Amino acid sequence: MSPRAFDRRSLVFLGLLFIVVVAVPLANLATAPGSWAHLPSFAVSLFGKYLCYALLAVALDLVWGYCGILSLGHGAFFALGGYAMGMHLMREIGPRGVYGDPVLPDFMVFLNWDRLPWFWHGFDMVWFALAMTMVVPGVLAFVFGWLAFRSRVTGVYLSIMTQALTYALMLAFFRNEMGFGGNNGLTDFKDVLGFDLQSDATRAGLFVLSGLALALGFILCRVIVTSKAGKVLVAVRDAESRTRFLGYRVESYKLFVFTVSAMLAGLAGALYTPQVGIINPSEFSPANSIEIVIMVALGGRGTLVGAALGAIVVGAANTLLTGWFPDFWLFVLGGLFVAVTLFMPRGILGVLERGGPARPGAPAGLAPRRKEA
């Protein structure tokens, strides 16, 4: 692990993350309700959700910011991870469903399924489900990437293909015959690993886990991008053909980083589901994936820290604006996206750090990209 992985920015980020992960549960659990320092449980889950988005955005930044693969389908990997977790949580309900069926989830019972479909087996075991939250998105990304990168589908074409992928998955998961609960998705979870999902302690636990996952995911990405392979990735981003002519197997690098990113997205999804309490096909919607891209761009592409920051800002903006200006929050949000692309090409992080020392590997968004002929 190269020491370069932990530059000043990364350390500040990890330090802040650590403080948040410690302070939030404390403010929720260790203080009396009503005291000035008390944080309502509502906020804990909310922050936990932001952290999941942050991990997802970091994963996307790894492929977009460092390898130039703009995925408009990362929501799909996130949702698949979420579904794998959701399936486990459904199985954990056991006989406590409204119909009291020990095996079948409620939605299967009232749609007259007589037995569990084959792909639901194994999800009662937590290790299997957890593995699946990363294996399924990983395998999908591997297959898709293997096909696409080998055929040299690049740039906008690749973006639109990833969009087609998530759109197709959304339509598929909407189908009730698929056995994933159709439009309603999976919901009404009771507990996770035996802990009651409605208790404050479980919530705080999930929050801490999300924070840890974000930290580990971030460190993993930093290690990748500061390694030698990371340099090749940046080279691929800036001049793919040239890198190929230099003898690098561009496809393999891309495939590796795309698969890792999808697995991280799956992990984020797995942590998201129990905190939000529902996973359903709208997570696959192309609009959701675009929103992730916007988070990364907003925070500052190609910085990892910026991605996390952008995710938190967009998440918080959604929360606050929909409450403050229910009738015209879309104007504010839309205007924000336009303004950021026009006036803050390096994102929020770029603005915050303006005047700081010039860094190598500055965000690629700014420099006019060379066109390859």
Add this chain to the structure above:
Amino acid sequence: MTRPHRLIILAVLCLGIASTTAFADETSLREIAAGFVGANFSGVSETAQTLAETGDPAAAVILQALREGRLHWMKSDETLMIADRDGREMRLFELFSEEPAGTARRRDLSKVKVNNAIRNQVDGLIGGLTLLSPDPEARRSAVTAVFERRDPAFLETLNRAIEQEEDARLQALMEDARAAIVLADDGAPLEARLAAVATIEARGGQDALSTLAAALSEDAPPALVDAAAEARATVEARLKIWGYSQNVWQGVSLGSVLLLAAIGLAITFGVMGVINMAHGELVMLGAYTTFFVQEIIRTSAPGLFEWSLLIALPLAFLVSGGVGVLIERGVVRWLYGRPLETLLATWGLSLILQQTVRTIFGPNNREVGNPDWMSGAMHLGELTITYNRLWIIVFALAVFALLLLVLRHTPMGLQMRAVTQNRAMAADMGVRTGWVDAMTFGLGAGVAGLAGVALSQIDNVSPNLGQSYIVDSFMVVVFGGAGNLWGALAGAFTLGIANKFLEPVAGAVLAKILVLIFIILFIQKRPRGLFAVRGRAVEA
């Protein structure tokens, strides 16, 4: 809908005046019709039957008013009136003469209620009464109604009508109707009924199928039952063959919708390389322009309604095109060379446009009417061709041809191609690249507006209209090959037809998923789409 009915009334009136003496007089008709006042459904049904049995064509006028829900009675003195809604008031007409008779408040009138069963019955009754009408349109709808009803009571009139008929096609229809009646009549001789089976088999189509299935009662002779079953099989086999052409037609129609939605994008995305996520919203603006035009026509010049779409076309082009130019000048031009960032900015713009429309026009669907020439269907063999789809296909192809012309054969098009192929060199040659960019984007946006006018005829006009087309239109452009209008054309029709052949087999949802997977795999084979363009622009 209303036009033919008015014709019937007119025709019936002429007939009625010519032969008043031959039939029951107005007073007795009035007496019978009084049975409508305060009647429940079965009472209304009986009264209608009695009215029709007078055989007086004037009865058809009352029945027609009943059918259309225009028959009312005054609560004060229980006189029957024909009344039309006009805002909060009702405009009144005399029962037989249809002379205007002033207005009344809605609460002073009570409507003679009808339901589907009564409408069905009345259709048949009017049919019987208007078989001899001098107006061919009236006779046509009459014979259709008689065919469906198979009521032996009409046989005599029908025979007379067949003798008098001069139009050969109408005569054939009347003979079909007679065959249907004979087929259903257990009293008729077997040979006549077998001949009837043959006649109806020759007619073909779905109504032949249902007649063959439904006309026979339980104690029909076995020979007849067998003949009918055989005829059904023949008709079904014929229908199946036609089914394929129906699929092709539907596919072409879906393709034309996709083409319209995508063709503007083929310019902004394909030619200019701007990922315009607000494209769908530009389509939506076109649809709302149509709504707006129709709304103004409705309030100030109702006579122009048939022309509303033609009026809306240039306006929609200007509105969407204008917004497009604004977007280009205000946002997109700062982002050239960074195509992926145009995605973010235009996504933001699409949110803003959606919410703007929602704020101005409300979140609900808006009603955009179909002019008469866009309504209904014609039959080509067993093919049902709806006029709106037909016109949309024609329109899509026309827009396509026009765009091709503009790009290939105008100075403007030449400059556009020059700028997209090599901006610096074009600028050196004195092309005002900024202006050309704005015009190109505006053209793409304007075409999206045109698409909106067409889509308003078949889809919801709501703030969400654009979003439902955005993914599809990107697929079309990418599949066809960005930067090539012919690619968009081929892509749209291929995807449309593929979808329509898969849909009967796999169902609507699965068909769509399969098409998407097909596109993903296809792009692996041809990473630049169906019609790949060589050159610098494509790698942006």
Add this chain to the structure above:
Amino acid sequence: MNKALAGLALGLGVVATTPAVAQDTIKVGILHSLSGTMAISETTLKDAMLMLIEEQNKNGGLLGMQIEPVVVDPASDWPLFAEKARELIEVNGVAAVFGCWTSVSRKSVLPVFEELNSLLFYPVQYEGEESQRNVFYTGAAPNQQAIPAVDYLMDQGVERWVLAGTDYVYPRTTNKILEQYLKDNGVAEEDVMINYTPFGHSDWQTIVADIKAFGSAGKMTAVVSTINGDANVPFYKELANQGIEATDIPVVAFSVGEEELAGIDTGPLVGHLAAWNYFMSADTDANHDFIDTWHAFIGDDTRVTNDPMEAHYIGFNMWVKAVEAAGTTDPDAVIDSIIGVSVPNLTGGYAAMMPNHHITKPVLIGEIQDDGQFEIVDSTNGLVVGDAWSDYLPESAPLISDWRKPLSCGNFNTETGQCGGTGG
């Protein structure tokens, strides 16, 4: 960056920790999407709620206090529904929430209401198979809409059935129930055709052609449509253009009301049917007053009223009455006092809250008229009690719901004598 993060955290913290402490008003949450795909239906309900609250305040408020509406926008985003519900209850301290549309939004917020013990009034027809202590279902259950509609069509001589729906839980369940019901009434299997389409389906050529073909078997055919909101306009346009009139193949819809028809030229659709518990055309004084108030409130007298609005009208009045009876807005007290509360509906009868948290409703069958209104052609004799657990689904037939003490159970199994969902 540190500052920004800290500022953000502080900002959120402030929002999150400002519960309404000293109450001089009673807060009521309105949880309807004002943007996104569902805004098309839900925005009207938000306005209707604001109107009802305004009217109540004009009449002196509640318990001597004014009612204050709290509007949020869950943006047709299901997880956001849960988040907003939590915000309304925990942060704004609302006494009750009126909102949601579609089952998935309700399923998403259910755990929140259960955990925080608050009240939700859900105003839309739904598939049943649910009865939750904190939720009051003021829309129709399948037995209050679908089955009476099918009965009516059977009376009209329909023998062949197309069950067409959007592929989600409500159509699936309703069609399951109807399929069983039709079978019980002697309809042969080949006389039932079931078809599902995706959300927002806009190309209906194939399906309408199929329906036409299915209808040419010589038996009277009808379509029972559970097609969801947005897809209806293109569906009806295609029906009209392919020349399917109500006299040939009538379509009875459960999700098409006055609001949906406002986007269509109904001339060619005259005679197609809908089954609801309220139509704007209902000729009663209460309804005329309601419409007048609505038009005055919204400032546009072309706006229509519809069934879910009536459901909110009933639900809100029930809640007001229950709060007055309990003398407090405390959820537990209201849950106890609301059962048996009866308030006038808009069609000239009374709606009563039953122990299963569903209400009594009349079922009306309406035919579409060319002015976009419905004409009521049939109605059930008397009121129908909403059935949470359908008798036509084998798994739910033995279940009943009764939230009165001592049973207090939403899914009591009469065969095993146990309350489900407790693991025992």
